Each structure stands twice: as structure tokens, then as C-alpha cells.
Amino acid sequence: MHASTEIESLALPPAARTAKGDYARYRIVPARYPARAAGTVLAGILIVAIFNSVLGNPRWGWHVFAAWFLAEPVLQGLGRTLLLTALGGFLGFALGTVIALGRVSRSPLLAGSAWAFIWLFRSIPLIVLLLILNNLGYLYETVWLGVPFTDITFFSAPTTQLISPLLAAVLGLTLNQAAFSAETIRGGILSVDQGQLEAAAALGLPRRRQAFRIVLPQAMRSILPAAFNEIIALAKGTSMVYVLAMPELFYTIQVIYRRNLEVIPLLMVATVWYLIILTVLSAIQVHIERYYSRGALRNPRASWVASLMSRYASRFRPGSRRPGFAPADTATPSPVANRWACDRRAGGEVAIHGISKSYGQLKVLDNVSLTVRGGSVTVILGQSGSGKSTLLRTINHLERVDDGFIDIDGELIGYRQEGEILYELKEKEVLRRRADVGMVFQNFNLFPHLSVLENIIEAPLAVQGIARPDAEQLARELLARVGLAGKADAYPRQLSGGQQQRVAIARALALRPKVLLFDEPTSALDPELVNEVLDVIKELAQSGTTLIIVTHEIGFAREVADTIVFMEHGRILEAGTPAKVLNAPEHPRTREFLSKVL
Structure with missing residues (x-):
């Protein structure tokens, strides 16, 4: 061992022998990846080519796009699209939650009825469902609320007057969304470990509190990605209501380009607005997913919204802790001192x-x-x-x-x-x-x-x-x-x-x-x-x-x-x-x- 060390020492240059272990003066040459560099260059060329093609081609009609992007009819159509998305999403997921809980119910009749609802409204194409609801007056002349099989009536109105295109659109989107969201929510419920249900039951928590305090908050981690996919699809799916001649965003765009024949620029107006809607929903999704991932990671990264709120709050609460901070364990159980002597119970x-x-x-x-x-x-x-x-x-x-x-x-x-x-x-x-x-x-x-x-x-x-x-x-x-x-x-x-x-x-x-x-x-x-x-x-x-x-x-x-x-x-x-x-x-x-x- 001594001989090998001596040989290695003689093989090194004098400067290296005198400064063994001192690497501060060495120059580091980064590893080169030719394929990675070539791919980066190719991607840059493609991006420049696409932007040049889109922005440099006058046939895209960007001046027409700019003129109509914030036009009042377009903004009104956008507002209706957002309204339909919000109502369809909220009501659809509310009804879907009820249907999902029915699917996992211990009552065979209730579980079977929930399954039948899902089977029916997942099978009917949305455009067909919208047309059926808009023409419901052909099947039922009046809509009434009362006690079945009796003459007791609380409310009655002609169907054609009650079900407007807006109401037909909301009902159709809600029923369609509920059928799909029910299975998403049921999948999330089934993903919760059985031990969590047993722990909640062992503590005597009521079934309703078990569902909404223990099961659903944990199920949300599985539900959210698929749920936001459905909401984004719903935002785009609102374009289906054009069959009801309802002036939402897509229908409004169609009316405009049929008049001025500027098809591509007007379709780009709709496209960019849908991209904006999707981006906003994606940002909301990230923030909500972080909220429901509490406790899932040892050291969770706070979102930028939570970071800003934490910094603002820390000015007023200097001693506040960062999210995810776990203080040190300051005490350990003693095998001698009896902590329970003062609290004897029968x-x-x-x-x-x-x-x-x-x-x-x-x-x-x-x-x-x-x-x-x-x-x-x-x-x-x-x-x-x-x-x-x-x-x-x-x-x-x-x-x-x-x-x-x-x-x-x-x-x-x-x-x-x-x-x-x-x-x-x-x-x-x-x-x-x-x-x-x-x-x-x-x-x-x-x-x-x-x-x-x-x-x-x-x-x-x-x-x-x-x-x-x-x-x-x-x-x-x-x-x-x-x-x-x-x-x-x-x-x-x-x-x-x-x-x-x-x-x-x-x-x-x-x-x-x-x-x-x-x-x-x-x-x-x-x-x-x-x-x-x-x-x-x-x-x-x-x-x-x-x-x-x-x-x-x-x-x-x-x-x-x-x-x-x-x-x-x-x-x-x-x-x-x-x-x-x-x-x-x-x-x-x-x-x-x-x-x-x-």
C-alpha cells in the first residue's frame, strides 16, 4: 500500500504534488450534449417559423381580429358562455355528488336508480339532449309542481313559456355534466383508504360528517384533475347550444362572419377567448389542488397566492409559521412520571x-x-x-x-x-x-x-x-x-x-x-x-x-x-x-x- 502511494505521487507533476486536494485553480469544462443542442436549435427554428407564418401572412386578417376581439357582441356572447359554464359546472357537480353518493349507497334501489341516471345521460349525445329539452312542450303541455297522483298543485305553467333556450341549455348541460361528474366523484370516494372510514366510524362521527369532512376532502385529490378536464370540456361544449339559436360566443362569431365573410379572423377571436378561459381555469385548478393536497407531502411547496398572503400576514403576525412548518418535538414521554394520575376515569x-x-x-x-x-x-x-x-x-x-x-x-x-x-x-x-x-x-x-x-x-x-x-x-x-x-x-x-x-x-x-x-x-x-x-x-x-x-x-x-x-x-x-x-x-x-x- 505504501509502494502504490509512492508511485502515484511520482506520476503527478510537481505542482500537483505540492497542492494535492486544492482544486480551486482548475477550470471546469461542462459536459457537452450535441443531440440536446441540436434539438434546442431545431425547436427554436420551428417556433420562429410558426410565428412568422402566423404573424406575417396578411390572410390571417389580424386587423379584423383586433377590431372584433373586444367588440360588444363578442363580449356579450362571451358572458353567456361564462354563465353557461358556471351554472352547468356548479349544478352539474352538485347533482353529480348526490348521484355519486347514491351509487355507493347500501340501498339497492337507490344505487340502481343512480346507475340508471348515469347510464341514460352518458348515452344521449349533448346536442340531442339540448334539442329534446328545447322541444319538451311537444311532450308535456304544462310543467307543474304538486303531490303526485292527486289534484293538489302548487305551481303550473305552459312548458313552451317556462323552458326558454337559456333554461334548456342550463338543464341540458347540467344533466350531461352530472352523469360524467358522478363517476369521477365516485372514483375519488373509492380511492379513500378503508381505514379512514373505520377510524371515522370508531370515533362515532355521523355519516354525513364522515362524507363531507373526512371522505370527500381526501377524495378531492383524485377528483380534481378529471373534474377540471370536464369543466374545460364544458366551457368548450357550450358551443353546442348554437342549435338553440342562443347567442353565446361561438354562435355570435358565426353570425358575424356570415355577414362580413371574414371567417378565419373571427374564428381566431373565438379561439383566443377559449384559450384565455382555459388558462384561467388551469390556474384555478393548480391553486385548488394545492389546497386539497394539505398533509399529502412532508414539505409542500406553497402556491404563489399563498406565498403573497403569508408575506402580507406576517407583517401583522410576526410569529406566524410558514405553511408546512412542523415545530420540533419539545417533549418525550416519560416512563416514570404518570401524566394521567390527575385524570382518573371510571x-x-x-x-x-x-x-x-x-x-x-x-x-x-x-x-x-x-x-x-x-x-x-x-x-x-x-x-x-x-x-x-x-x-x-x-x-x-x-x-x-x-x-x-x-x-x-x-x-x-x-x-x-x-x-x-x-x-x-x-x-x-x-x-x-x-x-x-x-x-x-x-x-x-x-x-x-x-x-x-x-x-x-x-x-x-x-x-x-x-x-x-x-x-x-x-x-x-x-x-x-x-x-x-x-x-x-x-x-x-x-x-x-x-x-x-x-x-x-x-x-x-x-x-x-x-x-x-x-x-x-x-x-x-x-x-x-x-x-x-x-x-x-x-x-x-x-x-x-x-x-x-x-x-x-x-x-x-x-x-x-x-x-x-x-x-x-x-x-x-x-x-x-x-x-x-x-x-x-x-x-x-x-x-x-x-x-x-x-
């Missing part, structure tokens, strides 16, 4: 009476019975597929059981008891009762488009009707207790896995549940992050809340559990204290399992 007693659950021919739970004392900590062990997570999900009614019952403090889950009769609860009532049973998922299932603070206050605001200032104060207290006081304004994607799971715990606790379920809370975490989550659960075990935990962390189970349950093939094989089950298991399958994991 845990609920969970009684499981002979429940069974099957998915087709697969029996996941088989006549399971178990009683969990109020305020205790129960850990459920077992290999994957033994039914642990399914049992957990039946306790808060995310899964409906086929047989048996579950009650918390004597109140049946999913039913209302009147004497010896049980009435199955509607989903609205089930959602309300879920506030007593919090759940922390193994994949966190935080709402990515909401900040940490908004994730925590969502359920208290919607389910319990707590005032926003009180909900925010509660959320900040919970974040401090899980060691995340500085993360209130961050988005979930800006946090580590352990931090996200601690936020999920704080979110579940915000409803002050009687029972808190943990579905393998550390399985999605790196080994280094496991302890910070387990430390929070250990402290929480002293709070008085009933904890039921599915986990593979045997050491943690031994330390924190009052009762350990071992499951296999949907049945409870053994249950008892940690000392009994872990140190002296009675069932041979329990001994076999522990021998592999200990």
Missing part, C-alpha cells in the same frame, strides 16, 4: 357472551365468552389469523356478530333492550354509542388532510358538541401528556410513526371513553419507536380506563396486563394472570406458542 366492564363471526365459510370467532373488569388491562395474544383483531372490532361494533351479545356496563352493543325484546339499533345510534369505546389502529388511520390538532378535536366537536375553544384546550393537554406539545400544527405525514401513534392515542382519549381498544399498536413501527408508544400505554394503564390490547410484545404484556388471553382459531384457549399464563400455561398450544416467542 372504566367500563366489558362482558362478551358466546359471540361467533364468520366470513363466508371461514369462521373467525367461535362461541367466544370473556369478562373484562372495569379499569383493568387485558392483553390478547395469539398467532396471526386467530381472531384477535376481529374480537376487538366486535366490541365497538365495527364488525357485527352473527351470534351472541356484548355489553358494556350492562348496556348491549348494537341493540336496545325493552323487557325481553331486543331492537337492533340504527347506524346513527350505534355511532353515538361508540363514543364510549375508543380505538387505536395498528396503521394509525389519522386523517392526513387534517392537522394534529384538528384530528383530535374532530370527534369532540361533532359527537359531543363541545365548544371549539374547549376542544382545542383539551387537545393541547392530551398532546402534552403524550409528549407532543409542539406538534399541534403539524400534519400526520410530517411525524414519525411513533409520533403518529401517540397522536392516535390522544385522539381516542379526547372522547373520554370507558374502554380503549389497541389493535397491535406497535406492529407498524420500527423497533426504535416501539418503546415510546409502549411508555404512553403503560402510563395510561394507571388512569382507570379499561384497556384491551392486541399485541405480540410479551415483555410489555407481562409488565402492564392484569389478564392475558390466548386465542387460537377463533377460540379462547386460556386466560389468567400474566404469572399463570406466561410462566405456567396449562394448554399445550399456549406452551408451544410461548416457546417460539419468548
